[in-house]
Amino acid sequence: MLVPIMAIHDVIVLGAGVAGLQCARRLRGAGVDVLVVDRSDKPGGRCATRTFDGQPADYGPLFMHGDDPGFLAAVGAVPGERLEGWPARVSGRGAPCQPDAFAPFATRLAFTDGMNAFPRSLAEGLSLCLRAQAVSGGIEKDAVVLTLTGGDRLHARDLVLAMALEQTIPFVRMLGKSDGGRSSLGVLEMFASIPCLTVIAGYDAGIVLPDWDICYPEDEPALLLMSNESSKRPRASSRVLLFQASANWSMKRLERPKEEWGRELLEIAAHRLGPWAGAPLWTHLHRWRYSRLDKSNELTGPLELKIGASRIGIAGELFSPGGGLQAAWLSGDRLGKKLAE
Ligand SMILES: Cc1cc2nc3c(=O)[nH]c(=O)nc-3n(C[C@H](O)[C@H](O)[C@H](O)COP(=O)(O)OP(=O)(O)OC[C@H]3O[C@@H](n4cnc5c(N)ncnc54)[C@H](O)[C@@H]3O)c2cc1C
Incomplete structure (x- = not known):
């Protein structure tokens, strides 16, 4: 724990993914005392990279894509080497994770250091409380109280929930015991996230990988995509492929x-690419x-509830x-601006 846990913060942001970090940056920029809390040992959430033999491999989103000037400026501010236009070599006609990823207006790029470079850069200068899993939330004496695993309690005037939908809903249920809370809950419960089973596989340096950056097979119900992770690492010594399973296939398993x-x-990879x-x-x-x-699951702006003197x-x-x-970045940005007003 890096912060004095008895302090009452202006705002606690629960979730150090891209949405929570950008929200916290906006608040901090406006002079608000904000603490970002996450159960993980590093910021980034689903924007995740792991290092194997000194070589990063992405296993959440595989590249950045977008067209919003603010978002692209934030992406542009990430230090380190970038691969503009990655993936350039795209094979197959299956559907990408986000339909707009390959729209003519979208900018695409990857980072040599991995996708987690983006949230790492957003987290720069913020107060983070990591390895801190919130298990419950409540309102006491005009403050929001979050209880962590182990019993520590954090207090704030206002709270931001910036987690995956299914992780957010229990907190709205605990905190939002008002008409506004119940109707927000009704809206949130209309949506759902899809799972994705993922394999990162490392091969001998002598293996010649296929000549695509990403392949979206149109004829394989199990596979959403295969990514040539080594093609993002100009100095890669080992060969790394990533396989993301489709939502239906993942759900069943x-x-x-x-x-x-x-x-x-x-086995499916071997069938498509060869026994190696x-x-x-x-x-x-x-x-x-x-x-x-799913693409269709979207609202147009962040939600805000008033509970007693606190805002959620x-x-x-x-x-x-x-x-x-x-969308995660934009929602955090908008919410941060709104709460800072
Ligand atoms: C396999 C995969 C492929 C994807 N592909 C794409 C793509 O191609 N293009 C694209 O734009 N997006 C893609 N995405 C989606 C994108 O990664 C997410 O939309 C985005 O990262 C969500 O950010 P977030 O901040 O909203 O949530 P998250 O990144 O999930 O952050 C939430 C944080 O909350 C923390 N947390 C949760 N519960 C608690 C708790 N109780 N206490 C404390 N902390 C908690 C988590 O540890 C996490 O760090 C993909 C995601 C995955 C997993």
């Missing part, structure tokens, strides 16, 4: 042991229970058209 669906996905693809040197399996929303703001990809990272 969500509760099965990781090894089982991991093996199945590699089914026999990596190492794998890392990740179960995204709440990966993203809700941000995330649901609250801006288009979904995905840009």
Whole structure:
């Protein structure tokens, strides 16, 4: 814990993903005392990168895409090397995660250091309280109180909920015991996130990987995409591919042991790419229970509830058209501006 936990903050932002971090940046820029709380050991949430043998591999979103000038300016401010236009070599005619990702007006790029470079840059200078999982929330004496695993309590005048939809709903249920709260809950419960089972696979440096950056197979119900992660790393010494399973396939296997669906996905990879693809040197399996929303699941702005003297703001990809990272950033940005007024 990096902060004195008895202090009453102006605002606590629960969730250090792109939405929560951008909201906190806006608030801090307006002179508001804001603390960002996250259960993870680093900021970024679903905008996730892991390093294997010194080589980063993305396993949430694989590239940035968008057209909003503010969002693109924030992306442009990320330090380090970038790969403008990645993915340039796209194979297959399957649907990408976000339909607008390949629209002619969209800018696309990746970071050599991995996608987590973006939230890392947003987190710069913010007060973060990491490895802190909130388990309940309530209102006491005109302040919001969050209770963490282990019993520590955090206090704030206002609260921002910036987590995946299914992680946000229990807090709205606990805090929003008013007409406004109940109607917000009704709206939120109309939507749902889809899962995504993911395999990162490392191969011998002698393997020649396919000549695409991303492949969206149109004829494989199990696979949403395959990504050549090594093509983002100009100095890569090992060969890394990533396989993201489709939502339907993931849903059916969500509760099965990781090894089982991991093996199945590699068999499918071997069938498509050759036997070498089914026999990596190492794998890392990740179960995204709440990966993203469907394109149609979108509202036009962040939600705000008034409970006693406190305000509860809700941000995330649901609250801006288009979904995905840009929507998460925009919703956090708008909510931060609104709460700072
Ligand atoms: C596999 C995959 C592929 C994707 N592909 C794309 C794509 O191509 N294009 C695109 O634009 N978007 C894509 N997305 C979606 C994009 O990553 C998300 O829309 C965006 O990152 C959401 O940001 P967020 O800040 O709203 O939420 P998150 O990033 O989920 O942040 C929420 C944070 O809250 C924390 N948290 C949750 N519960 C608690 C708790 N109780 N206590 C404390 N902390 C808590 C979590 O640890 C997390 O850090 C993809 C996502 C995944 C997983």
